[in-house]
Amino acid sequence: MENFNSISHVDPNRIFSNEETFILQCQGDLASLEYSLEHPQIIDQDDDIAKECKKHKLDCMRMLETDTHKRIEPELMNLIARFSDALEIYEAMTGTDLGEGQAAKARAAAGDEEMAEADSDDDDYQKRLRARAKKSDPNQAVIEGQQQVHQLMDKQRNETNTLRQQLEELRQKHEHLQNKYNDAKAKNREAVAALEEMHAAGGGGGGGGAVAVGAFPVIGGKVSLSAQSAQRMRQNAQALRQGLRELRDHHTADISREAQYYAAQLNSAMAAIVQAGQMERQSDQKALQWTQDLYKKELKLRKQYYNTIQELKGNIRVYCRVRPMLKKEIDEGRTNIMTFPSTDELKFIDANGRPKLFEFDEVYPPEAPQAKVFEDTSPLIDSVVDGYNVCIFAYGQTGSGKTFTMGGGDGESKGINTRALERLFQIIEERKETEDSNVTVSVLEIYIEQIRDLLVSKQQNASTTYDIKQGGPTGTYVTNLSEVKVNSPSDIHSIMAKAQKNRSEGSTNMNEHSSRSHMILYITVRTTNKQTNLQTYGKLSLVDLAGSERLDKSGAVGQAQKEAVSINKSLSALGDVISGLSQSTKHIPFRNSVLTFLLQDSMAGQAKVLMFVCVGPADYNASESSSSLLFASRARGVAFGQIKKNAATEKQ
Numbered sequence: 001m002e003n004f005n006s007i008s009h010v011d012p013n014r015i016f017s018n019e020e021t022f023i024l025q026c027q028g029d030l031a032s033l034e035y036s037l038e039h040p041q042i043i044d045q046d047d048d049i050a051k052e053c054k055k056h057k058l059d060c061m062r063m064l065e066t067d068t069h070k071r072i073e074p075e076l077m078n079l080i081a082r083f084s085d086a087l088e089i090y091e092a093m094t095g096t097d098l099g100e101g102q103a104a105k106a107r108a109a110a111g112d113e114e115m116a117e118a119d120s121d122d123d124d125y126q127k128r129l130r131a132r133a134k135k136s137d138p139n140q141a142v143i144e145g146q147q148q149v150h151q152l153m154d155k156q157r158n159e160t161n162t163l164r165q166q167l168e169e170l171r172q173k174h175e176h177l178q179n180k181y182n183d184a185k186a187k188n189r190e191a192v193a194a195l196e197e198m199h200a201a202g203g204g205g206g207g208g209g210a211v212a213v214g215a216f217p218v219i220g221g222k223v224s225l226s227a228q229s230a231q232r233m234r235q236n237a238q239a240l241r242q243g244l245r246e247l248r249d250h251h252t253a254d255i256s257r258e259a260q261y262y263a264a265q266l267n268s269a270m271a272a273i274v275q276a277g278q279m280e281r282q283s284d285q286k287a288l289q290w291t292q293d294l295y296k297k298e299l300k301l302r303k304q305y306y307n308t309i310q311e312l313k314g315n316i317r318v319y320c321r322v323r324p325m326l327k328k329e330i331d332e333g334r335t336n337i338m339t340f341p342s343t344d345e346l347k348f349i350d351a352n353g354r355p356k357l358f359e360f361d362e363v364y365p366p367e368a369p370q371a372k373v374f375e376d377t378s379p380l381i382d383s384v385v386d387g388y389n390v391c392i393f394a395y396g397q398t399g400s401g402k403t404f405t406m407g408g409g410d411g412e413s414k415g416i417n418t419r420a421l422e423r424l425f426q427i428i429e430e431r432k433e434t435e436d437s438n439v440t441v442s443v444l445e446i447y448i449e450q451i452r453d454l455l456v457s458k459q460q461n462a463s464t465t466y467d468i469k470q471g472g473p474t475g476t477y478v479t480n481l482s483e484v485k486v487n488s489p490s491d492i493h494s495i496m497a498k499a500q501k502n503r504s505e506g507s508t509n510m511n512e513h514s515s516r517s518h519m520i521l522y523i524t525v526r527t528t529n530k531q532t533n534l535q536t537y538g539k540l541s542l543v544d545l546a547g548s549e550r551l552d553k554s555g556a557v558g559q560a561q562k563e564a565v566s567i568n569k570s571l572s573a574l575g576d577v578i579s580g581l582s583q584s585t586k587h588i589p590f591r592n593s594v595l596t597f598l599l600q601d602s603m604a605g606q607a608k609v610l611m612f613v614c615v616g617p618a619d620y621n622a623s624e625s626s627s628s629l630l631f632a633s634r635a636r637g638v639a640f641g642q643i644k645k646n647a648a649t650e651k652q
């Protein structure tokens with residue numbers, strides 16, 4: 001009876017007590033046995049269910065003997081009766097001896113003490129059955145037994161049905177209770193979870209310590225509702241999380257695939273770019289090399305053509321420039337007599353009213369800017385770096401624009417001198433990989449047949465003798481003339497400002513700032529070829545001649561008159577030289593003046609020569625303009641001789 005010792009101590013909160021469980025088990029097994037009795041074909045041959053029922057019956061009987069199961073006594077009694085009936089029928093149907101029915105009765109009648117104990121557990125009902133069986137003969141007993149069996153079977157059938165209904169009710173009750181129990185458990189869990197969430201959401205409010213969840217009331221309407229919401233939310237959140245996880249996995253896979261695809265695309269694109277870049281670089285290098293070669297060839301050709309043209313032209317080019325009308329001239333009501341039929345022609349009516357047409361290599365009208373004038377001059381400058389002497393001089397009457405053309409002003413009005421130097425440095429820069437050049441300048445003036453160094457003080461000039469010599473690397477040179485190294489084009493500004501400041505200048509009727517001397521700016525370029533180490537010299541002579549003037553017009557007297565006479569004399573000497581050259585006479589009077597002596601090497605074929613003939617446009621200068629233009633025309637036809645490049649020497 002060990003199973004039932006603790007029945008009285010069963011937890012009252014438990015749904016089924018041990019007694020109820022026991023009765024349910026008994027009823028279950030009994031129903032099985034009864035069912036098999038109604039269906040003999042499935043009677044258990046191993047007697048298991050019958051033996052189990054026998055055991056239950058004995059348990060029921062033992063429980064009845066104790067006082068502790070009063071509560072279920074009716075059920076126990078009922079069960080014992082049913083077990084007895086069923087077991088007796090079972091024994092009758094199967095011939096098995098379980099201590100019931102005929103066998104027990106026979107043992108009781110025979111006084112079989114051995115099995116008496118097994119039968120002794122039968123209740124009074126059993127004893128009565130056995131007693132009754134003793135009185136009748138066995139055959140009658142069998143018949144009675146069979147009748148009883150039938151009766152019992154009917155009764156049993158009815159009871160079985162009732163029991164089945166009861167069992168079904170019990171089962172439903174059990175199921176209902178089980179559901180309630182499950183619901184309660186679930187609600188409890190939800191409530192606990194809700195409280196945990198509330199606690200978590202509240203940041204552990206109510207003291208900040210850990211909350212003993214079990215201490216909260218479990219189920220309340222409100223809590224239950226919010227717990228359901230929380231549950232739904234949790235389920236939603238879980239579903240959402242799951243969806244997000246799937247989405248993320250899906251996207252991760254997609255992104256990974258795309259990343260691989262694009263990485264491959266990128267790699268191949270990069271490779272293509274690198275390859276294209278290499279090809280481009282190679283073709284760029286080839287194109288660059290080709291362009292450089294072409295450029296060199298072009299330069300060479302250009303030089304050849306230019307030199308050929310120069311030689312064909314007798315090595316002198318003449319550009320004519322007509323300055324604009326001056327304010328003074330306009331104010332005096334002077335008339336502009338110059339017209340320009342073409343870019344190399346100039347036409348005007350001379351003092352005698354006769355139309356005159358002059359043709360030059362270039363003719364610049366008054367509006368021609370300084371830049372345009374230099375544009376046509378710059379090819380000559382290139383020759384200097386190639387080792388040629390170049391002489392550019394401006395000729396014309398006083399006030400005709402010589403100084404403006406050669407020196408000019410600042411910015412866009414800067415003249416040939418500054419622009420030539422800029423161009424020289426540009427060429428030097430372009431050739432710096434193959435050639436090394438340095439540039440020096442000297443500036444002198446010829447004032448009343450005296451040479452003055454314009455880059456030194458008047459005192460120094462007074463104590464220095466300047467002689468003209470021939471045979472230097474660039475031909476004619478002046479002894480003791482200072483030479484200043486120029487590092488950049490901007491250096492020329494201060495140098496020319498100094499020279500201009502030192503130059504002799506006066507004011508005449510014809511020109512407020514009249515130059516009273518010839519000024520020559522020498523720019524010498526020494527170039528060393530980096531490969532051959534050969535050194536060449538080029539000399540650029542930029543000559544701003546003093547203007548010829550008619551003394552009656554200029555009103556010069558005293559020193560100015562002396563200057564004017566000297567100027568005219570030297571210009572006349574220049575005219576004589578040009579005349580001699582044009583007539584190819586044997587003796588050319590270069591030494592008749594300091595000017596012609598200094599220009600001898602240029603005019604004797606050792607330089608490319610460019611003459612600017614400057615004229616004023618006003619009618620009152622028609623005579624001087626006419627003679628200047630005639631002078632220039634004559635010079636243009638002169639063959640100065642075969643141009644020679646300065647000899648190259650090994651650099652020391």
Ligand SMILES: Nc1ncnc2c1ncn2[C@@H]1O[C@H](COP(=O)(O)OP(=O)(O)OP(=O)(O)O)[C@@H](O)[C@H]1O
Binds near residue numbers: 396403404405511515
């Ligand atoms: N192309 C020109 N555009 C504008 N002004 C000019 C131009 N040529 C000359 N002039 C102006 O004419 C005046 C005389 O010019 P410039 O001094 O150059 O003459 P010059 O021939 O050098 O005279 P001189 O022989 O007396 O020294 C100056 O005021 C000068 O600014």
